[in-house]
Amino acid sequence: MSEEQPIIEARGLTRSFHGFVAVNKVDLRVRLGSVHALIGPNGAGKSTLFNLITKFLAPTEGRIFYKGEDITALRPDEISRKGMVRSFQISSVFPHLSVHENVRVALQARSGATYSFWKSDSRLDAFNGRVDELLDSVGLAAFAHVSAVELPYGRKRALELATTLALDPEVLLLDEPMAGMGREDIARTADLIRTVSRSHTVLMVEHNLGVVADLSDTITVLRRGEVLAEGSYAEVSANAEVQKAYMGGGHHAH
Numbered sequence: 001m002s003e004e005q006p007i008i009e010a011r012g013l014t015r016s017f018h019g020f021v022a023v024n025k026v027d028l029r030v031r032l033g034s035v036h037a038l039i040g041p042n043g044a045g046k047s048t049l050f051n052l053i054t055k056f057l058a059p060t061e062g063r064i065f066y067k068g069e070d071i072t073a074l075r076p077d078e079i080s081r082k083g084m085v086r087s088f089q090i091s092s093v094f095p096h097l098s099v100h101e102n103v104r105v106a107l108q109a110r111s112g113a114t115y116s117f118w119k120s121d122s123r124l125d126a127f128n129g130r131v132d133e134l135l136d137s138v139g140l141a142a143f144a145h146v147s148a149v150e151l152p153y154g155r156k157r158a159l160e161l162a163t164t165l166a167l168d169p170e171v172l173l174l175d176e177p178m179a180g181m182g183r184e185d186i187a188r189t190a191d192l193i194r195t196v197s198r199s200h201t202v203l204m205v206e207h208n209l210g211v212v213a214d215l216s217d218t219i220t221v222l223r224r225g226e227v228l229a230e231g232s233y234a235e236v237s238a239n240a241e242v243q244k245a246y247m248g249g250g251h252h253a254h
């Protein structure tokens, strides 16, 4: 792979819903190793674009490439095996398993071994070292034996990140990682994403512009389904069209 080739690329990505064009001919290039944020006023098409890239939605037109390979026709589980993993889906956590067990299950899923293989306690124990490492890396070591359901909200996000990292992704796809969080959890989760981004490419949709400013190398601003501007936070926030789009109403801070 040449240095110039983006790790993720979308070309002419379009999605209509019954004639309404939510994402219109979007070109996007996510650089290897970067933190790339999608922002824009409400209804700009961020979630739709994110769902297209993560394969939760099929495009009406256009193509998506991962490391130069056309992945337009692949399913979410197929792209996750290639290294593009979507995180922050609460449903991916088993509420009545402990934090430790949740991460272990994710590691087992990754290894693809059959259930009977895992019935042996010694085999399960072989994973415990890696589980501890992952819990440590997301600041959950002290919560290892707490049931997931009993974790405070922000810590649940950390657990989701640990189960995502257990899949050994190259790219983390984060859907509004700060949604519903208070200030303390936001600061902690931002630190976590910053740490993880040293060894992973991150593509995220995020409404919290402070977090976006803080974490992102590249920001793509969408408006009415199209790319309005792209660049560093300093660049896009100085753009008169971007300022107008955010002033024009429709945006609510989260």
Ligand SMILES: Nc1ncnc2c1ncn2[C@@H]1O[C@H](COP(=O)(O)OP(=O)(O)OP(=O)(O)O)[C@@H](O)[C@H]1O
Pocket (backbone or CB within 6 Å): 017, 020, 021, 022, 040, 041, 042, 043, 044, 045, 046, 047, 048, 049
């Ligand atoms: N399944 C759907 N059916 C019909 N219209 C849809 C559907 N999903 C999205 N849309 C429309 O597409 C447009 C873009 O929606 P989208 O959710 O992608 O925007 P967004 O930028 O993520 O907004 P928000 O900031 O409010 O989450 C909106 O006008 C929305 O009503």
